[in-house]
Amino acid sequence: MATITYRQALRDTLRAEMLRDDDVLLMGEEIGVFEGSYKITEGLLKEFGERRVRDTPIAEEGFVGAAIGAAMLGLRPVVEIMTINFSLLALDQIVNHAAKIYGMFGGQKPVPMVIRTPGGGGQQLGATHSQNVELYYSFVPGLKVVAPSTPLDAAALLKAAIRDDDPVLFLENLALYNTKGEVPDDIADVAPAEIGRAAVTREGTDITIIGYSRMAHVAAEVAEKLAAEGVSAEVVDLRSLRPLDRETIVASVRKTGSAVVAEDDWLTYGIGAEIAATIQEGAFDWLDAPVRRVAMAEVPLPYSKPLELAALPSADSLLTAVRETLRATGRPTLETVR
Secondary structure: OEEEEHHHHHHHHHHHHHHHOOOEEEEEOOOOOOOOOOOOOOOHHHHHOOOOEEEOOOOHHHHHHHHHHHHHOOOEEEEEOOOHHHHHHHHHHHHHHHOOHHHHOOOOOOOOOEEEEEEOOOOOOOHHHOOOOHHHHHOOOOOEEEOOOOHHHHHHHHHHHHHOOOOEEEEEEHHHOOOEEEEOOOHHHOOOOOOOOOEEEEOOOOEEEEEOOHHHHHHHHHHHHHHHOOOOEEEEEOOEEEOOOHHHHHHHHHHHOOEEEEEEEEOOOOHHHHHHHHHHHHHHHHOOOOOEEEEEOOOOOOOOHHHHHHHOOOHHHHHHHHHHHHHHHOOHHHOOOO
């Protein structure tokens, strides 16, 4: 096994898939000569040439539309949108075309394309460059939406997304690019993941903590702190937002009897609300306390670093919510929780 960054896992997987399938091509702003704003496509233009690594104009609606057409004609484009904020400029193409074509035309034309795009705050980029608007896309039938949190999952889910015949929105988080994890020495040996399958990354019995992307890391950090206090927390990494693995969520909460959901987007109408509803429908009789949610403050994210950090969900805010939930269960075995 090799220890590499999340960024390297993405780059190596793109290269492996381009070597495996000549129909895979890359499109996006500055991904060729400049090698990408986040260097995910480093060296790929030199290796594969302009035919398969296409620098595009600053026109998201235009190049996403071009990718949809290419996918309908049998290619497998992987589009990089510089941040998820800019995907809003292509909302019509993504929601009204990529997601609808297969169903509207009786399955005659699949749209096998991937849209890779990072989001997230904490980088002091201001309100319009720091959003997590994955809910917009997770809401739409016809799209698949994945959000890997580790280098291995990034490789496995990117392979699955590229090989899938449906359009897939592949969510990255700016805070994850330099995080490290183990992957096989040859990235080609990574098996494609099953889209729509969550992972229980830590087994536990006292409470379930559910997160995805950056918040899956925060959930793991909190679970480690709780373990030192004698609390056994189970961590569920969603990995996929559409389809959502409701079965794994419900099974975990039925085992532990309580849950806290952590997300990087806003609380109101968020992914956490859908998960809370899923738990209420599937595990209500097993709950010992209400489901709590931890999310970003309901504000446009400030540019000021102290204000930005105060607005974002953190390990401390998640730990507080978990402790409050555990106290609400009234279990005498959890008296060690402060």
